[in-house]
Structure formats: structure tokens, C-alpha cells
Amino acid sequence: MPEMTGTLKTYTEYLHFHTKKRREMIHITPQLEEIVARSGIRDGFCFVSPMHITAAIYVNDHESGLIADIEEWLEKLAPARPDYRHHQTGEDNADAHLKSLLLHHEITLPITNGHLDLGTWQRAFYAEFDGQRRKHVIVKLMGVAAPAQR
Amino acid sequence: MPEMTGTLKTYTEYLHFHTKKRREMIHITPQLEEIVARSGIRDGFCFVSPMHITAAIYVNDHESGLIADIEEWLEKLAPARPDYRHHQTGEDNADAHLKSLLLHHEITLPITNGHLDLGTWQRAFYAEFDGQRRKHVIVKLMGVAAPAQR
Amino acid sequence: MPEMTGTLKTYTEYLHFHTKKRREMIHITPQLEEIVARSGIRDGFCFVSPMHITAAIYVNDHESGLIADIEEWLEKLAPARPDYRHHQTGEDNADAHLKSLLLHHEITLPITNGHLDLGTWQRAFYAEFDGQRRKHVIVKLMGVAAPAQR
DSSP: EEEEOOOOOEEEEEEEOOOSSEEEEOOOOOHHHHHHHHHHHHEEEEEEEEESSSSEEEEEEHHHHHHHHHHHHHHHHSSTTTTOOGGGGGGEEEHEEEEHHHSSSSSEEEEETTTTTOOOOOOOEEESSSOOSSSEEEEEEEEEEOOOOO | OOOOEOOOEEEEEEEEEESSSEEEEEHHHHHHHHHHHHEEEEEEEEEESSSSSSEEEEEEEOOHHHHHHHHHHHHHSSOOOOOOOGGGGTTHHHHHHHHHHHOOEEEEEEEEEEOOOOTOOOOEEESSOOSSSSSEEEEEEEEEEEEOOO | OEEEEEEEEEEEEEEOOOOSSSSSEOOOOOHHHHHHHHTTTEEEEEEEEEESSSEEEEEEOOOOHHHHHHHHHHHSSSOTTOOOGGGGGOOOOOOHHHHHHHHHHHHHEEEEEEOOOOOOTTTEEEEEEOOOOEEEEEEEEEEEEEEOOO
């Protein structure tokens, strides 16, 4: 059945990352699926966003060759360079800001029948561009909860 | 009136595409408007996303010259090339993945008064970068339904 | 508490911009915070999008050096040039369309405890790429309203 009606439920969790390398791509679909299950939401949206401006969330293939291609492509289009104006503030991460903008930092995922409604190859990733410190990702869900079990 | 309150309604449909060419831009605003009408949702969000990682949904002009400019621009920034690492898996479509990332695959459209609340020139497109096979797009709406007619 | 349940509330306002320069980046987080407060929504989503195809909304740093870096980067990846096909229609703004696509035009922001749930440095911007005329931005919120005060 393509539709549901009911009381609105919202549900929020925060994920935490502290990468060993400055740049890292971390597959997070299983963690998101667990959050959907804990939320009890049956139909709605799952919004995922870093709370930082030097990281991103994106959806694409869980294939190591492609992930390396994506990293090389991001470096080509938004290269690390010393001469950004932002670096006059003492920072050295302007490229991380640009990479975050290029991937667009946030995603929304649909929830149907209590699960992420993704295609066969769609996987969600946390893209860290300036890590080696504690970072946070907000996961906020909104939708119709499953009727209580009796 | 800028606000509504009511029971939450969700409504989901799937669109299907099988393009003749490998790359194609398909205008889908009329189909989305029909889905909004069928949903009965009066105020809320309309989320649209391919269920694939070699396609995208974007909003821009329905003007053939600009669409050709966009295609040329995507090819310049995310060129088809033989030497992507992803191609060692037997695939030949790494550029399609990068083009999908560049456009960001998904959109959310606002619904007001039972219609897509778009500006004069805003139109939604399905961007196929690796077609000639059956592909799916999820359209999930969430909002307040119109009061039943009496 | 990570979850709320209740009646769905939607709330919509429109922002208006008329920039003096053709291109301008305008910080809008304070205006969005005021809209969240006026909405009375305690937990949910705040969607923000220009109603135009030559502008964008993005989230990043409120630091003038980085903003200049972003402008220079956008110009490099989506340069103003006379020879776009779109210009055969009499327009001269194809680069503004491409810049809008590159930043992805829209954002969703999470609302928690009646406020935008942003990280320390996350700020929302209106990015005008073809201004000097009146433009509109839709801000649509959806969520659980705070219980009425007694």
C-alpha cells in the first residue's frame, strides 16, 4: 500500500567519528539501518548530515576502486593548496570546505516498511576531509510509527 | 495562511525509466505534479531520488541549449575515461558515478496548497548517465492531507 | 529525549532578496532561526531553497576569506563565458545555472528543542549568481509543535 497516515514521530541520534587519517570514507549504511529499527518509524524520511563544514555524507557504491576514484576526483576539483585566503586565519583546510560543498554535505533517505528504501547498490558514506579529531553526525528521522504490537 | 496542522500522511510511488541512449535528461515535473495530486497531500515535502548510483535528479531550466551546456559541463568535470580504478571490476561507468555525485542525486520539493511550490522556471529532471536498462526513481511525499470533501 | 510524537505542523515563509551586485553571498542563519521560533515547531526539518535556477542555498563557514575562496572556486569550475548554447536564447547567465547546480540549490536543516540543530561552525548562506533583481527563497518547516503553554 503506497500510503500511511498517523501521528507524527520524530527520532534523533548522533553518530561520532574520530578518524586516524585526515581523510577517510566510512560506510555507515548498517548504522543507519539500526537507527531506523530503533526509531520504530515505518514510513518517512531519514536525514543525515555532519555537524561540520569539512565533512560530507554521500550515497554511492561500496567498491574500493570507485572510492579511490572519488577521492582522486575530489582532489583534482578541490585541491589542497597553501594559497587559499582562508589560510590567512591560521587554518590549512580550505580544500576540505570545498570538498564538502562539492559532495553537498547532507542526504535524505526514504524509509518504507520500516527499512531504508534504497536501490541495490546505494550505500551511505561519511566523508571526512579534515579528521583526526572528534566529529559528529546528526541522524534525524520523521514519519509514521508502526502500530504498537498487541 | 502559512501554517497547517493535522495527521501525518505519507505517499510513495516509483517511476521507471529505460532510456534509448546511454545518457539522457528527462523532464519529470508533470509526472511529479500528478503524484502530488494523487497523494491528496496539501502541505509538505516531495522527495525524489533515483534508486541508482549512476543517475541523478536535479532542478533547473527546461531549455535545450542549457541542457546541452549542462551535459558538456558534466563531461568536462567528470569525464568518461578508460583508466578509472573502478573499471578493474569489469565496469566501464565510473564517470557516471562521478556525474551523479556532482549533481547530488536527490531533491526535495516543497508542496503548498496541494501543488509543487516551485519558482517560475524551476523544473525537475531525471539525469541518466548509464542507461539503456530499466531504472527506478522513488517519489515519497510527507505532509498534511487536505480535509475530506463534504 | 531523542523522540517526540504529536500532530504534524507545517509552517512556510518566503524570504526576499534584491542584491546590489550580480553575485553575492548573504548569511541567513539568523533569519532562519527567527522563522523556526515563529513556527512553534520543536522537532523536525527546516527546508530552504531559492525559487530560482541561478541561485543556491549552502551551508559552510561564515569567514570572509573562505567565502572569497568559494567564489573563486565556483568561477574556476563553472566560468562565465560568452559561448554557452543557452546564450543563443538572449540570456547571458549560463554560468549562474551551472554554479547553482554545483552547490546544489537546496538544504534541509534539522530542528531539535525548538532550534536549528547545527554544529558550531555551520551557517546557512543565500548564494546569488545573477542578482540585481527581486528573488525569493522558500522556507518550509515540518515537525512536532511544542505543547501549548498552560
